[in-house]
Amino acid sequence: AQKITQTQPGMFVQEKEAVTLDCTYDTSDQSYGLFWYKQPSSGEMIFLIYQGSYDEQNATEGRYSLNFQKARKSANLVISASQLGDSAMYFCAMREANAGNNRKLIWGLGTSLAVNP
Amino acid sequence: DGGITQSPKYLFRKEGQNVTLSCEQNLNHDAMYWYRQDPGQGLRLIYYSQIVNDFQKGDIAEGYSVSREKKESFPLTVTSAQKNPTAFYLCASSYVLSYNSPLHFGNGTRLTVT
Numbered sequence: 001a002q003k004i005t006q007t008q009p010g011m012f013v014q015e016k017e018a019v020t021l022d023c024t025y026d027t028s029d030q031s032y033g034l035f036w037y038k039q040p041s042s043g044e045m046i047f048l049i050y051q052g053s054y055d056e057q058n059a060t061e062g063r064y065s066l067n068f069q070k071a072r073k074s075a076n077l078v079i080s081a082s083q084l085g086d087s088a089m090y091f092c093a094m095r096e097a098n099a100g101n102n103r104k105l106i107w108g109l110g111t112s113l114a115v116n117p
Numbered sequence: 118d119g120g121i122t123q124s125p126k127y128l129f130r131k132e133g134q135n136v137t138l139s140c141e142q143n144l145n146h147d148a149m150y151w152y153r154q155d156p157g158q159g160l161r162l163i164y165y166s167q168i169v170n171d172f173q174k175g176d177i178a179e180g181y182s183v184s185r186e187k188k189e190s191f192p193l194t195v196t197s198a199q200k201n202p203t204a205f206y207l208c209a210s211s212y213v214l215s216y217n218s219p220l221h222f223g224n225g226t227r228l229t230v231t
Binding site for chain 1: 175209222
């Protein structure tokens with residue numbers, strides 16, 4: 001079963017508008033971490049934001065914020081005031097505390113975001 | 118600036134040849150990882166290392182080998198036994214091997230085997 005689901009293969013947004021990229025996850029662990037990464041066409045994987053399962057506040061990093069709804073197992077990325085440079089693939093990932101699984105990130109298939117001028 | 122350096126950016130090899138991808142980090146991270154990325158499949162873990170002189174197989178280790186002789190370095194060898202080696206390879210590191218420790222990635226190496 002898919003542990004990380006990103007239901008939007010592609011998204012478009014106008015420059016300066018906000019956009020939400022969806023991510024739902026599945027885990028039976030109480031302790032886990034959720035991550036968002038950005039991958040531009042050049043290929044590097046850039047860490048954007050982290051949310052821990054016990055964090056009560058939604059994580060924020062500059063123009064990025066994470067809308068964390070634990071009961072719904074949802075961890076959506078919100079990008080405010082989109083810029084042309086935000087055009088990229090965005091990946092949601094999870095890491096579980098379970099000793100057998102904490103070694104790796106479990107990845108979604110990504111959402112391709114295009115920012116229109 | 119601290120970071121992870123992968124080299125080369127592009128690599129071309131003939132079938133049957135082994136090839137080694139370099140990964141160096143100056144973040145003073147204990148844990149290092151190798152991932153493979155194929156179109157439409159997301160990232161898959163090849164090998165990881167929690168500390169120097171220790172490494173473990175990931176989900177798709179067959180046909181690959183690694184070493185971790187220094188904290189800063191985690192080279193990956195793609196052997197001739199790897200059936201489909203053409204892919205984008207990403208090296209990463211994290212402060213520790215823990216669920217709340219973000220991975221930081223290098224720029225990747227695109228390997229093409231013909």
